[in-house]
Amino acid sequence: MTNIFGHRGAAGHYPENTMISFMAAYEAGADGIELDVQMTKDGELVVIHDETIDRTTTGAGYVHTYTYKELSRFDASYTFSQYKGKATVPTLIEVLEWAKQKNIIVNVELKNGIIHYPGLEEKVIHLIEKLNMNKQVIISSFNHYSLVECKKISNNIEIAILYMEGLYQPWEYAKRLGADGIHPHFYAATREIITNSINNDVAIRTFTVNDDKLIQQLLNNQCSAIITDFPEKAVKLRDMLSRKA
Incomplete structure (x- = not known):
């Protein structure tokens, strides 16, 4: 069965990478959530997509120039004004502890392609192992050097290669890196x-x-998982196909 992952939670209808969004994805029946990790000035692992906070919060500037206490003061409701005052930038530990209770898979994307966060891989893996979530978490990144580093640190956590297009025999490339999965753009x-x-x-x-048609196509092609902004829609389409089978 194809798993459904909520992209940054349920980002189509909720402020991305917030607890509100992750909870909505879970309530929609998603098998997993996808999130992005950056690091603050004081070394806290935080869940936010961009290297800067300008787009999704009421603040401005780079994530790594703020302490977590400073960062947590900003509203992270993004364009969803109905959640103003209810959405903040969560820490990775906050999300993982919640996900462990809900038994939902977590795809942690390391955002270290533009800014080098010293020790990011080690910190993330240490947290995952501390929470005994080795089998519940997938680490992915566009930075494939970082994924190789993850594999050196621990061989007990699944890693997956993020890429956009044109990778020749990606399954062979994944094996060369010791990766267990690939996360390509749908193209x-x-x-x-x-x-x-x-x-x-x-x-x-x-x-x-x-897109509905593309979701159906990938379901028919038995893709391992679909990462979508609208997990509620993808879950419904999957249920409809399974009833027809």
């Missing part, structure tokens, strides 16, 4: 790549899939 998730990846025991989870 790069052809039927052939999906089939070959799964046949080679490499999970394939596509992002960010919001």
Whole structure:
């Protein structure tokens, strides 16, 4: 069965990468959530997509120039004014502790392609292991050097390669890096790549899939997972297909 992951929670209807959004994805029946991790000035792991806070919060500037206490004062309701005053930038530990209770899979994307956060891999993995969530968390990144570093630190957590397009035989590339999965943009998730990846025991989870027809196509092609801004819609489409089967 194809799993449904809520992209930054349920970002189509809720402020992305907030507890409100993650809870909504869970309530919609998502099997997992996808989130992004940056690091504050005082070394706190925080869940926010951009290297700056300008787009999604009421503040401005780079994440790494703020302490977590300073960062937590900003509103993170983004364009969803109905949640003003109710959404803040969460810490990774806050999200993981909640996810552990809900038994929902967490895809942690390391956002270290533009800014180098010293020790990010080690900090994230230490937290995952401390919470005994090795089998519940997937670490992904566009920075493949970082993924190799993760594998050196721990061989007990799944890693997955993020990429946009044009990667030749990505399942073979994944094996070379010691990765357990690939997370391509949906343009790069052809039927052939999906089939070959799964046949080679490499999970394939596509992002960010919001179109109904494309969701149905990927479900029919038995993609390992779909990462979407609208998990409630994807879950309904999956349920409809399973009833027809």
